[in-house]
Amino acid sequence: MKKILILGGGTGGTIMANKLRKTLERDEWDITLVDQDKTHYYQPGFLFIPFGIYTKYDVMKPKSDFFPAGINTIYSHIVRIDGESNKVLLEGGKVLPYDFLIIATGTQIQPEETPGLKEELWYKEIFDFYTIEGSIALREFFKTWQGGRLVVSIAELPFKCPVAPLEFAFLADAYFHEIGMRDKVDITFVTPLPGAFTKPRATKMLGQLLEEKNINVISEFYIERVDNKSKKIISYDQQEVPFDVLTIVPVNMGSDMIGRSGLGDDLNFVPTDKYTLRSEKFENVFVLGDASNIPTSKAGSVVHFAADVLYENLMSAIEGRPLLAKFDGHSNCYIETGFGKGSIIDFNYETEPLPGTFPLPGIGPFGLLQNTKMNHYGKVLFRWIYWHILLRGKELPIESEMSMAGKKL
Amino acid sequence: MATKNIAGIPVEVNEEGYMSDPSQWSREIAVELAKEENIELTEKHFEILEFIRKEYESGVQLTIRKVGKSGIVDIKGLYELFPGGPLKKSSKIAGIPKPASCV
Numbered sequence: 001m002k003k004i005l006i007l008g009g010g011t012g013g014t015i016m017a018n019k020l021r022k023t024l025e026r027d028e029w030d031i032t033l034v035d036q037d038k039t040h041y042y043q044p045g046f047l048f049i050p051f052g053i054y055t056k057y058d059v060m061k062p063k064s065d066f067f068p069a070g071i072n073t074i075y076s077h078i079v080r081i082d083g084e085s086n087k088v089l090l091e092g093g094k095v096l097p098y099d100f101l102i103i104a105t106g107t108q109i110q111p112e113e114t115p116g117l118k119e120e121l122w123y124k125e126i127f128d129f130y131t132i133e134g135s136i137a138l139r140e141f142f143k144t145w146q147g148g149r150l151v152v153s154i155a156e157l158p159f160k161c162p163v164a165p166l167e168f169a170f171l172a173d174a175y176f177h178e179i180g181m182r183d184k185v186d187i188t189f190v191t192p193l194p195g196a197f198t199k200p201r202a203t204k205m206l207g208q209l210l211e212e213k214n215i216n217v218i219s220e221f222y223i224e225r226v227d228n229k230s231k232k233i234i235s236y237d238q239q240e241v242p243f244d245v246l247t248i249v250p251v252n253m254g255s256d257m258i259g260r261s262g263l264g265d266d267l268n269f270v271p272t273d274k275y276t277l278r279s280e281k282f283e284n285v286f287v288l289g290d291a292s293n294i295p296t297s298k299a300g301s302v303v304h305f306a307a308d309v310l311y312e313n314l315m316s317a318i319e320g321r322p323l324l325a326k327f328d329g330h331s332n333c334y335i336e337t338g339f340g341k342g343s344i345i346d347f348n349y350e351t352e353p354l355p356g357t358f359p360l361p362g363i364g365p366f367g368l369l370q371n372t373k374m375n376h377y378g379k380v381l382f383r384w385i386y387w388h389i390l391l392r393g394k395e396l397p398i399e400s401e402m403s404m405a406g407k408k409l
Numbered sequence: 410m411a412t413k414n415i416a417g418i419p420v421e422v423n424e425e426g427y428m429s430d431p432s433q434w435s436r437e438i439a440v441e442l443a444k445e446e447n448i449e450l451t452e453k454h455f456e457i458l459e460f461i462r463k464e465y466e467s468g469v470q471l472t473i474r475k476v477g478k479s480g481i482v483d484i485k486g487l488y489e490l491f492p493g494g495p496l497k498k499s500s501k502i503a504g505i506p507k508p509a510s511c512v
Contacts, residue, residue: 156474222473236488266478295470
């Protein structure tokens with residue numbers, strides 16, 4: 001029996017398990033998936049919890065609901081990968097040999113990386129909205145908050161879902177309007193980037209939206225530490241931003257296990273060929289999604305598109321053919337902008353987000369870089385698509401390769 | 410794209426003043442580019458410039474954190490050497506393209 005081992009049962013690992021079990025002969029290929037956690041979180045939903053739009057029950061399901069029949073699942077901590085001898089070591093001494101390995105262990109927040117962040121104010125007046133715990137704690141806080149300075153900040157690049165903090169700021173604006181206390185809340189968006197986003201046109205569009213919504217922007221602010229006493233964030237060049245409540249995207253890092261295995265860069269992301277999605281170190285190791293260091297968004301849509309390419313290339317590797325499928329860095333993000341509207345961006349390694357219509361050229365129904373109700377419905381519907389189609393590795397009517405049709409230069 | 414005379418040598422630069430061809434770079438050019446940013450280069454500066462040129466050539470995505478872990482300076486020190494935008498300024502002076510942050 002030949003063995004494929006998948007580390008991580010999140011979006012990427014689950015999609016790959018489904019795709020591979022469908023095509024690989026069961027009496028020839030053994031597929032094993034390892035994860036330390038039994039719950040699958042619909043992570044885009046965390047953003048809605050602080051504002052009472054979703055509860056935790058909207059974003060949690062058992063991981064096992066989405067795994068195909070005919071694979072082995074092991075719930076365990078992973079000690080390390082031994083790429084030289086094609087083995088993975090689990091807690092308790094279990095050793096899993098593999099012929100091919102897929103690393104899909106994602107990215108996690110590391111608040112400990114920023115001095116003062118995870119101290120006395122953590123989950124009292126400082127929150128993340130990238131974990132179920134952080135989102136729920138923030139929901140409880142907002143229920144009784146009387147207003148003041150709300151600071152939304154980003155600690156380091158890259159981070160998962162680059163539009164999430166913007167969406168958070170937009171949703172906060174709408175939420176405090178709706179409960180009649182927007183006049184008591186000052187919202188400030190603090191980013192290490194030179195503007196609202198990285199690419200010029202999206203930055204312009206999103207920057208204008210922030211301005212319309214009366215959200216202050218402080219750019220090129222690279223946070224050094226948090227002062228819990230004076231309630232300020234302080235940058236490396238000694239700028240200070242005071243807060244009453246700080247909602248922050250902490251430093252994102254790949255799994256510690258990647259570091260222990262000697263497979264990561266300085267943030268524990270795995271150096272990966274950005275086109276073939278194969279590890280730069282080992283020919284029988286592939287890396288899917290946030291765990292890799294490929295220069296595109298860390299986002300579920302990227303994982304979904306990349307999974308098609310990884311699948312093709314893994315099949316080629318199995319059959320000893322050259323890896324011809326090339327990932328283009330395709331990313332597609334809905335952006336909630338509040339008041340029942342949304343925007344959408346579609347881009348890749350080479351092409352920045354452009355205005356236009358999506359997915360059908362000239363028709364839509366979604367408007368790229370536009371702020372419409374239809375885009376918001378797309379985001380709402382997407383949760384259903386995620387659970388029922390995407391995770392199960394089924395076809396969606398969107399190509400994994402980005403299309404220029406419908407985009408305006 | 411324009412050609413600019415730096416330290417007596419014609420150098421290709423883009424509209425933001427970043428050098429188009431890193432191989433044209435020299436210490437003399439660095440000194441001149443630094444003057445435009447009101448920075449007087451020390452050996453410490455040069456150590457960083459050499460480090461980021463090497464990282465750039467090996468295709469690594471540069472970040473402030475990465476330079477801060479280089480063992481040459483910490484992040485605070487980097488801000489002191491290249492005030493107000495250390496990665497952009499050091500890249501410009503090192504003759505490599507403007508660092509693209511991709512998210």
